Amino acid sequence: MTDSFDYLADAELDTLAIRAGQQRGVEGEHCEPIYTTSSYVFSSAAEAAARFSGEQSGNVYSRYTNPTVRNFEQRIAALEGAEAAVGTASGMAAILSTCMALLKAGDHVVCSRSVFGTTTMLFTKYLQKFGVEVSLVALSDFSEWQAAVGSKTRMLFAETPSNPLSDVADISRLADLAHNNNSLLLIDNCFCTPALQQPLALGADIVIHSATKYLDGQGRCLGGAVVGRKEQMDDVLGFVRTCGPSMSPFNAWVFLKGLETLRLRMEAHSANALQLAQWLTEQASVEHVFYGGLEDHPFHQLAKKQQSAFGGVLSFRVKGGRAEAWKVIDATRILSHTANLGDVKTTIVHPATTTHGRLADEEKAAAGISDNLIRVAVGLESLVDIQKDLDRGLSQL
Numbered sequence: 001m002t003d004s005f006d007y008l009a010d011a012e013l014d015t016l017a018i019r020a021g022q023q024r025g026v027e028g029e030h031c032e033p034i035y036t037t038s039s040y041v042f043s044s045a046a047e048a049a050a051r052f053s054g055e056q057s058g059n060v061y062s063r064y065t066n067p068t069v070r071n072f073e074q075r076i077a078a079l080e081g082a083e084a085a086v087g088t089a090s091g092m093a094a095i096l097s098t099c100m101a102l103l104k105a106g107d108h109v110v111c112s113r114s115v116f117g118t119t120t121m122l123f124t125k126y127l128q129k130f131g132v133e134v135s136l137v138a139l140s141d142f143s144e145w146q147a148a149v150g151s152k153t154r155m156l157f158a159e160t161p162s163n164p165l166s167d168v169a170d171i172s173r174l175a176d177l178a179h180n181n182n183s184l185l186l187i188d189n190c191f192c193t194p195a196l197q198q199p200l201a202l203g204a205d206i207v208i209h210s211a212t213k214y215l216d217g218q219g220r221c222l223g224g225a226v227v228g229r230k231e232q233m234d235d236v237l238g239f240v241r242t243c244g245p246s247m248s249p250f251n252a253w254v255f256l257k258g259l260e261t262l263r264l265r266m267e268a269h270s271a272n273a274l275q276l277a278q279w280l281t282e283q284a285s286v287e288h289v290f291y292g293g294l295e296d297h298p299f300h301q302l303a304k305k306q307q308s309a310f311g312g313v314l315s316f317r318v319k320g321g322r323a324e325a326w327k328v329i330d331a332t333r334i335l336s337h338t339a340n341l342g343d344v345k346t347t348i349v350h351p352a353t354t355t356h357g358r359l360a361d362e363e364k365a366a367a368g369i370s371d372n373l374i375r376v377a378v379g380l381e382s383l384v385d386i387q388k389d390l391d392r393g394l395s396q397l
Protein backbone atom coordinates (compact mmCIF):
# COMPACT_ATOMS: atom_id res chain seq x y z
CA MET A 1 0.00 0.00 0.00
CA THR A 2 2.19 2.79 -1.26
CA ASP A 3 -0.37 5.54 -1.86
CA SER A 4 0.21 8.61 0.23
CA PHE A 5 -2.71 10.73 1.33
CA ASP A 6 -0.81 12.88 3.85
CA TYR A 7 -2.69 15.95 2.67
CA LEU A 8 -5.90 14.37 4.04
CA ALA A 9 -4.38 13.75 7.49
CA ASP A 10 -6.59 16.30 9.25
CA ALA A 11 -9.52 16.27 6.79
CA GLU A 12 -13.13 16.15 8.02
CA LEU A 13 -15.42 13.14 7.56
CA ASP A 14 -17.27 14.69 4.59
CA THR A 15 -13.98 15.22 2.75
CA LEU A 16 -12.67 11.75 3.56
CA ALA A 17 -15.92 10.18 2.35
CA ILE A 18 -15.34 11.72 -1.07
CA ARG A 19 -11.56 11.93 -1.36
CA ALA A 20 -9.84 9.25 0.75
CA GLY A 21 -8.09 6.62 -1.35
CA GLN A 22 -9.07 8.33 -4.59
CA GLN A 23 -7.37 7.17 -7.74
CA ARG A 24 -7.18 8.48 -11.26
CA GLY A 25 -6.87 6.11 -14.20
CA VAL A 26 -4.34 6.60 -16.99
CA GLU A 27 -6.81 8.87 -18.82
CA GLY A 28 -7.06 11.10 -15.77
CA GLU A 29 -10.65 10.03 -15.12
CA HIS A 30 -12.29 12.19 -12.47
CA CYS A 31 -14.49 9.31 -11.30
CA GLU A 32 -12.55 6.43 -9.78
CA PRO A 33 -11.91 3.70 -12.38
CA ILE A 34 -13.03 0.09 -11.87
CA TYR A 35 -10.08 -2.23 -12.29
CA THR A 36 -11.74 -5.34 -13.69
CA THR A 37 -8.77 -7.65 -13.95
CA SER A 38 -7.96 -10.92 -12.30
CA SER A 39 -4.18 -10.57 -12.59
CA TYR A 40 -1.41 -8.03 -13.27
CA VAL A 41 1.49 -8.06 -15.71
CA PHE A 42 5.08 -7.84 -14.43
CA SER A 43 7.70 -5.79 -16.23
CA SER A 44 10.42 -8.39 -15.65
CA ALA A 45 11.06 -11.78 -14.11
CA ALA A 46 12.89 -10.02 -11.28
CA GLU A 47 9.84 -7.87 -10.57
CA ALA A 48 7.56 -10.94 -10.60
CA ALA A 49 9.86 -12.71 -8.13
CA ALA A 50 10.03 -9.63 -5.86
CA ARG A 51 6.26 -9.23 -5.84
CA PHE A 52 5.67 -12.91 -5.13
CA SER A 53 8.19 -12.93 -2.29
CA GLY A 54 6.72 -9.75 -0.84
CA GLU A 55 10.00 -7.82 -1.19
CA GLN A 56 8.25 -5.40 -3.50
CA SER A 57 4.73 -4.11 -2.97
CA GLY A 58 2.37 -4.12 -5.95
CA ASN A 59 -0.46 -6.08 -7.39
CA VAL A 60 -0.16 -9.74 -8.27
CA TYR A 61 -3.67 -11.15 -8.43
CA SER A 62 -7.08 -9.70 -7.53
CA ARG A 63 -7.77 -12.27 -4.83
CA TYR A 64 -4.92 -10.55 -2.94
CA THR A 65 -5.22 -6.91 -3.92
CA ASN A 66 -7.05 -4.81 -6.47
CA PRO A 67 -6.75 -1.01 -6.89
CA THR A 68 -10.50 -0.36 -6.73
CA VAL A 69 -10.87 -2.53 -3.65
CA ARG A 70 -7.85 -0.77 -2.13
CA ASN A 71 -9.52 2.55 -2.85
CA PHE A 72 -12.59 1.38 -0.89
CA GLU A 73 -10.43 -0.01 1.93
CA GLN A 74 -8.55 3.25 2.34
CA ARG A 75 -11.77 5.24 2.35
CA ILE A 76 -13.60 3.14 4.95
CA ALA A 77 -10.45 3.01 7.10
CA ALA A 78 -10.23 6.82 6.95
CA LEU A 79 -13.90 7.19 7.89
CA GLU A 80 -13.56 4.86 10.89
CA GLY A 81 -10.31 6.58 11.96
CA ALA A 82 -8.35 3.36 11.47
CA GLU A 83 -4.93 2.43 10.17
CA ALA A 84 -6.21 -0.10 7.65
CA ALA A 85 -9.18 -2.06 6.33
CA VAL A 86 -9.83 -5.23 4.36
CA GLY A 87 -12.71 -5.51 1.89
CA THR A 88 -14.54 -8.83 1.75
CA ALA A 89 -17.21 -10.50 -0.37
CA SER A 90 -19.98 -9.93 2.21
CA GLY A 91 -20.53 -8.88 5.80
CA MET A 92 -20.46 -12.53 6.87
CA ALA A 93 -17.16 -12.99 5.04
CA ALA A 94 -15.81 -10.04 7.05
CA ILE A 95 -16.78 -11.70 10.35
CA LEU A 96 -15.54 -15.14 9.28
CA SER A 97 -12.22 -13.78 7.98
CA THR A 98 -11.60 -11.88 11.22
CA CYS A 99 -12.32 -14.92 13.36
CA MET A 100 -10.24 -17.26 11.21
CA ALA A 101 -7.32 -14.83 11.23
CA LEU A 102 -7.37 -13.94 14.93
CA LEU A 103 -8.73 -16.99 16.79
CA LYS A 104 -7.45 -20.53 17.28
CA ALA A 105 -8.81 -23.75 18.74
CA GLY A 106 -9.20 -23.44 22.50
CA ASP A 107 -10.01 -19.71 22.38
CA HIS A 108 -13.24 -18.38 23.83
CA VAL A 109 -15.50 -15.68 22.41
CA VAL A 110 -18.19 -13.71 24.25
CA CYS A 111 -20.88 -12.58 21.84
CA SER A 112 -24.04 -10.58 22.32
CA ARG A 113 -27.24 -12.59 21.91
CA SER A 114 -28.75 -9.82 19.80
CA VAL A 115 -26.30 -9.87 16.92
CA PHE A 116 -27.48 -10.70 13.40
CA GLY A 117 -28.81 -14.31 13.55
CA THR A 118 -26.35 -15.60 10.96
CA THR A 119 -23.46 -14.22 13.03
CA THR A 120 -24.71 -16.28 15.99
CA MET A 121 -24.86 -19.34 13.70
CA LEU A 122 -21.31 -18.71 12.52
CA PHE A 123 -20.10 -18.81 16.12
CA THR A 124 -22.30 -21.60 17.44
CA LYS A 125 -22.56 -23.93 14.45
CA TYR A 126 -19.22 -23.51 12.67
CA LEU A 127 -16.51 -22.00 14.87
CA GLN A 128 -17.42 -24.34 17.74
CA LYS A 129 -16.72 -27.26 15.35
CA PHE A 130 -13.12 -26.04 15.19
CA GLY A 131 -12.71 -25.76 18.95
CA VAL A 132 -13.62 -22.10 19.52
CA GLU A 133 -15.95 -21.85 22.51
CA VAL A 134 -18.69 -19.24 22.54
CA SER A 135 -20.78 -17.72 25.33
CA LEU A 136 -23.87 -15.69 24.43
CA VAL A 137 -24.81 -12.77 26.68
CA ALA A 138 -27.40 -9.99 26.79
CA LEU A 139 -26.07 -6.97 24.85
CA SER A 140 -26.86 -4.35 27.44
CA ASP A 141 -26.26 -6.34 30.65
CA PHE A 142 -22.63 -5.58 31.52
CA SER A 143 -22.63 -8.05 34.42
CA GLU A 144 -23.35 -10.90 31.96
CA TRP A 145 -20.32 -9.89 29.87
CA GLN A 146 -18.17 -9.71 33.02
CA ALA A 147 -19.33 -13.12 34.21
CA ALA A 148 -18.71 -14.73 30.81
CA VAL A 149 -15.14 -13.47 30.31
CA GLY A 150 -12.51 -16.00 31.37
CA SER A 151 -8.83 -16.84 30.96
CA LYS A 152 -9.37 -18.24 27.45
CA THR A 153 -11.45 -15.31 26.19
CA ARG A 154 -9.81 -13.58 23.24
CA MET A 155 -12.72 -11.75 21.62
CA LEU A 156 -15.85 -9.83 22.62
CA PHE A 157 -18.33 -9.30 19.78
CA ALA A 158 -21.29 -6.90 19.80
CA GLU A 159 -23.60 -5.13 17.41
CA THR A 160 -24.84 -1.81 18.75
CA PRO A 161 -27.51 -0.53 18.40
CA SER A 162 -29.26 -3.88 18.15
CA ASN A 163 -31.68 -5.07 15.52
CA PRO A 164 -34.64 -4.67 15.81
CA LEU A 165 -35.14 -3.27 19.34
CA SER A 166 -32.35 -0.62 19.39
CA ASP A 167 -30.70 -1.86 22.59
CA VAL A 168 -27.30 -0.28 23.10
CA ALA A 169 -24.03 -1.51 24.64
CA ASP A 170 -21.56 0.82 26.33
CA ILE A 171 -18.61 0.45 23.93
CA SER A 172 -15.98 2.04 26.21
CA ARG A 173 -16.92 -0.22 29.11
CA LEU A 174 -16.79 -3.31 26.93
CA ALA A 175 -13.42 -2.17 25.54
CA ASP A 176 -12.00 -1.87 29.07
CA LEU A 177 -13.34 -5.30 29.94
CA ALA A 178 -11.78 -6.78 26.81
CA HIS A 179 -8.41 -5.11 27.29
CA ASN A 180 -8.18 -6.06 30.97
CA ASN A 181 -8.60 -9.66 29.82
CA ASN A 182 -6.13 -9.71 26.94
CA SER A 183 -9.01 -9.74 24.45
CA LEU A 184 -10.18 -7.72 21.46
CA LEU A 185 -13.48 -5.88 21.19
CA LEU A 186 -15.18 -6.18 17.80
CA ILE A 187 -18.13 -3.94 17.00
CA ASP A 188 -20.44 -4.55 14.06
CA ASN A 189 -21.14 -0.93 13.08
CA CYS A 190 -23.58 -1.77 10.32
CA PHE A 191 -26.56 0.13 11.73
CA CYS A 192 -24.83 3.42 12.51
CA THR A 193 -21.89 3.46 10.07
CA PRO A 194 -18.97 5.80 10.83
CA ALA A 195 -21.21 8.72 9.92
CA LEU A 196 -23.07 8.28 13.24
CA GLN A 197 -20.76 6.23 15.47
CA GLN A 198 -17.02 5.58 15.53
CA PRO A 199 -16.38 2.57 17.77
CA LEU A 200 -12.57 2.73 17.46
CA ALA A 201 -12.55 6.20 19.01
CA LEU A 202 -14.57 4.72 21.91
CA GLY A 203 -11.96 2.02 22.50
CA ALA A 204 -13.02 -0.88 20.25
CA ASP A 205 -10.24 -2.70 18.39
CA ILE A 206 -11.96 -3.78 15.21
CA VAL A 207 -15.04 -2.60 13.33
CA ILE A 208 -17.03 -4.95 11.11
CA HIS A 209 -19.28 -3.81 8.28
CA SER A 210 -21.84 -5.40 6.08
CA ALA A 211 -21.23 -2.93 3.24
CA THR A 212 -24.37 -4.45 1.72
CA LYS A 213 -26.38 -2.12 3.97
CA TYR A 214 -25.84 1.62 4.40
CA LEU A 215 -22.34 1.81 2.86
CA ASP A 216 -23.93 0.92 -0.47
CA GLY A 217 -27.18 2.57 0.52
CA GLN A 218 -29.18 1.52 -2.51
CA GLY A 219 -29.42 -2.25 -2.14
CA ARG A 220 -27.25 -3.09 -5.14
CA CYS A 221 -24.58 -5.52 -4.06
CA LEU A 222 -22.98 -7.59 -1.30
CA GLY A 223 -19.75 -6.71 0.45
CA GLY A 224 -18.11 -6.35 3.81
CA ALA A 225 -15.20 -4.69 5.56
CA VAL A 226 -12.95 -5.29 8.54
CA VAL A 227 -11.36 -2.13 9.92
CA GLY A 228 -8.65 -1.70 12.56
CA ARG A 229 -4.92 -1.75 13.27
CA LYS A 230 -2.56 -2.58 10.41
CA GLU A 231 -1.01 -5.58 12.14
CA GLN A 232 -4.36 -7.29 12.57
CA MET A 233 -5.63 -6.24 9.15
CA ASP A 234 -2.54 -7.85 7.60
CA ASP A 235 -3.58 -11.11 9.28
CA VAL A 236 -7.15 -10.72 8.01
CA LEU A 237 -5.88 -9.97 4.50
CA GLY A 238 -3.70 -13.08 4.75
CA PHE A 239 -6.83 -15.17 5.36
CA VAL A 240 -8.75 -13.49 2.52
CA ARG A 241 -5.82 -13.96 0.15
CA THR A 242 -5.47 -17.64 1.06
CA CYS A 243 -9.09 -18.63 1.36
CA GLY A 244 -10.71 -16.35 -1.20
CA PRO A 245 -13.66 -14.33 0.22
CA SER A 246 -12.40 -11.23 -1.62
CA MET A 247 -14.45 -8.17 -2.55
CA SER A 248 -15.25 -7.75 -6.24
CA PRO A 249 -13.83 -4.56 -7.81
CA PHE A 250 -17.22 -3.65 -9.24
CA ASN A 251 -18.81 -3.91 -5.80
CA ALA A 252 -15.95 -1.86 -4.31
CA TRP A 253 -16.70 0.87 -6.82
CA VAL A 254 -20.41 0.84 -5.90
CA PHE A 255 -19.45 1.20 -2.22
CA LEU A 256 -17.10 4.08 -3.06
CA LYS A 257 -19.98 5.91 -4.67
CA GLY A 258 -22.19 5.04 -1.70
CA LEU A 259 -19.68 6.39 0.80
CA GLU A 260 -19.65 9.77 -0.93
CA THR A 261 -23.19 10.43 0.28
CA LEU A 262 -23.04 8.42 3.50
CA ARG A 263 -23.38 11.21 6.06
CA LEU A 264 -26.16 12.97 4.20
CA ARG A 265 -28.08 9.74 3.82
CA MET A 266 -27.56 8.64 7.43
CA GLU A 267 -28.80 11.97 8.71
CA ALA A 268 -31.81 11.83 6.40
CA HIS A 269 -32.57 8.20 7.38
CA SER A 270 -32.30 9.19 11.04
CA ALA A 271 -34.55 12.25 10.64
CA ASN A 272 -37.22 10.25 8.80
CA ALA A 273 -37.01 7.41 11.33
CA LEU A 274 -37.33 9.74 14.32
CA GLN A 275 -40.40 11.41 12.88
CA LEU A 276 -41.96 8.09 11.92
CA ALA A 277 -41.27 6.71 15.41
CA GLN A 278 -42.95 9.74 16.98
CA TRP A 279 -45.94 9.41 14.64
CA LEU A 280 -46.26 5.68 15.41
CA THR A 281 -46.40 6.37 19.16
CA GLU A 282 -49.56 8.41 18.46
CA GLN A 283 -51.40 5.68 16.52
CA ALA A 284 -54.22 3.99 18.41
CA SER A 285 -53.42 0.52 17.04
CA VAL A 286 -49.73 0.68 18.04
CA GLU A 287 -48.83 -0.80 21.42
CA HIS A 288 -45.14 0.20 21.66
CA VAL A 289 -42.40 1.74 19.52
CA PHE A 290 -38.70 0.85 19.85
CA TYR A 291 -36.34 3.51 18.57
CA GLY A 292 -33.22 4.82 20.32
CA GLY A 293 -34.15 8.39 19.40
CA LEU A 294 -37.33 8.30 21.52
CA GLU A 295 -36.73 9.80 24.94
CA ASP A 296 -38.51 6.93 26.69
CA HIS A 297 -36.28 4.30 25.10
CA PRO A 298 -34.27 2.68 27.93
CA PHE A 299 -30.97 3.31 26.09
CA HIS A 300 -31.72 6.79 24.74
CA GLN A 301 -29.09 8.51 26.91
CA LEU A 302 -26.34 6.02 26.14
CA ALA A 303 -27.19 6.10 22.43
CA LYS A 304 -27.01 9.89 22.55
CA LYS A 305 -23.59 9.69 24.19
CA GLN A 306 -21.98 7.40 21.63
CA GLN A 307 -23.96 8.16 18.46
CA SER A 308 -24.55 11.47 16.68
CA ALA A 309 -28.04 10.29 15.56
CA PHE A 310 -30.13 7.15 15.95
CA GLY A 311 -30.14 5.55 12.49
CA GLY A 312 -32.90 4.35 10.22
CA VAL A 313 -34.17 1.18 11.88
CA LEU A 314 -37.14 1.09 14.22
CA SER A 315 -39.65 -1.51 15.30
CA PHE A 316 -43.10 -1.42 16.81
CA ARG A 317 -45.67 -3.74 18.36
CA VAL A 318 -49.23 -3.51 17.09
CA LYS A 319 -52.20 -4.25 19.34
CA GLY A 320 -52.98 -7.91 18.69
CA GLY A 321 -50.75 -10.72 17.50
CA ARG A 322 -49.28 -12.19 14.36
CA ALA A 323 -52.46 -11.78 12.28
CA GLU A 324 -52.61 -8.05 13.00
CA ALA A 325 -48.90 -7.56 12.29
CA TRP A 326 -49.20 -9.43 9.00
CA LYS A 327 -52.26 -7.36 8.10
CA VAL A 328 -50.27 -4.13 8.43
CA ILE A 329 -47.38 -5.53 6.38
CA ASP A 330 -49.64 -6.95 3.67
CA ALA A 331 -51.57 -3.68 3.36
CA THR A 332 -48.47 -1.67 2.39
CA ARG A 333 -48.05 -0.75 -1.27
CA ILE A 334 -45.01 1.54 -1.29
CA LEU A 335 -42.82 -0.08 1.38
CA SER A 336 -40.81 -3.09 0.19
CA HIS A 337 -41.57 -6.31 2.03
CA THR A 338 -38.00 -7.60 2.36
CA ALA A 339 -35.53 -8.47 5.09
CA ASN A 340 -32.76 -6.18 3.80
CA LEU A 341 -32.14 -2.72 5.22
CA GLY A 342 -29.87 0.25 4.69
CA ASP A 343 -31.55 1.20 1.44
CA VAL A 344 -33.07 4.48 0.26
CA LYS A 345 -36.22 2.35 -0.19
CA THR A 346 -38.11 1.77 3.06
CA THR A 347 -38.37 -1.91 3.96
CA ILE A 348 -40.78 -3.72 6.28
CA VAL A 349 -40.57 -7.20 7.77
CA HIS A 350 -42.08 -9.46 10.45
CA PRO A 351 -39.01 -10.51 12.51
CA ALA A 352 -40.67 -13.42 14.39
CA THR A 353 -41.32 -15.36 11.17
CA THR A 354 -38.39 -14.18 9.05
CA THR A 355 -35.12 -12.71 10.37
CA HIS A 356 -35.57 -14.29 13.81
CA GLY A 357 -37.70 -17.25 12.66
CA ARG A 358 -35.02 -19.82 13.50
CA LEU A 359 -35.04 -18.91 17.21
CA ALA A 360 -36.91 -21.18 19.63
CA ASP A 361 -39.99 -19.61 21.22
CA GLU A 362 -38.22 -19.00 24.54
CA GLU A 363 -35.25 -17.39 22.73
CA LYS A 364 -37.64 -15.09 20.87
CA ALA A 365 -39.33 -14.19 24.14
CA ALA A 366 -35.94 -13.45 25.77
CA ALA A 367 -34.97 -11.26 22.80
CA GLY A 368 -38.30 -9.40 22.79
CA ILE A 369 -39.24 -10.72 19.34
CA SER A 370 -42.98 -10.98 19.87
CA ASP A 371 -45.50 -12.04 17.20
CA ASN A 372 -46.95 -8.52 17.06
CA LEU A 373 -43.58 -6.89 16.30
CA ILE A 374 -42.88 -5.22 12.93
CA ARG A 375 -39.51 -3.83 11.84
CA VAL A 376 -39.23 -0.89 9.49
CA ALA A 377 -35.90 0.24 8.00
CA VAL A 378 -36.87 3.77 7.12
CA GLY A 379 -35.72 4.95 3.71
CA LEU A 380 -35.64 8.33 2.09
CA GLU A 381 -39.08 8.52 0.48
CA SER A 382 -41.34 11.32 1.66
CA LEU A 383 -42.31 10.70 5.27
CA VAL A 384 -45.92 11.58 4.43
CA ASP A 385 -46.12 8.70 1.98
CA ILE A 386 -44.43 6.24 4.35
CA GLN A 387 -46.98 7.16 7.03
CA LYS A 388 -49.91 6.83 4.61
CA ASP A 389 -48.66 3.43 3.51
CA LEU A 390 -48.42 2.14 7.09
CA ASP A 391 -51.76 3.67 7.92
CA ARG A 392 -53.48 1.53 5.25
CA GLY A 393 -53.11 -1.45 7.63
CA LEU A 394 -52.93 0.31 11.00
CA SER A 395 -56.25 2.07 10.52
CA GLN A 396 -57.97 -1.29 9.92
CA LEU A 397 -56.94 -2.84 13.26
Ligand SMILES: Cc1ncc(COP(=O)(O)O)c(C=O)c1O
Binds near residue numbers: 116210222223
Ligand atom coordinates in the same frame (compact mmCIF):
# COMPACT_ATOMS: atom_id res chain seq x y z
C1 LIG B 1 -25.67 -6.25 11.49
C2 LIG B 1 -25.32 -7.16 10.37
N1 LIG B 1 -24.08 -7.67 10.30
C3 LIG B 1 -23.72 -8.50 9.30
C4 LIG B 1 -24.62 -8.88 8.33
C5 LIG B 1 -24.18 -9.80 7.25
O1 LIG B 1 -23.92 -9.08 6.10
P1 LIG B 1 -24.01 -9.68 4.62
O2 LIG B 1 -25.45 -9.97 4.36
O3 LIG B 1 -23.42 -8.62 3.79
O4 LIG B 1 -23.19 -10.94 4.62
C6 LIG B 1 -25.92 -8.37 8.35
C7 LIG B 1 -26.88 -8.75 7.31
O5 LIG B 1 -28.05 -8.46 7.38
C8 LIG B 1 -26.28 -7.50 9.42
O6 LIG B 1 -27.52 -7.01 9.51
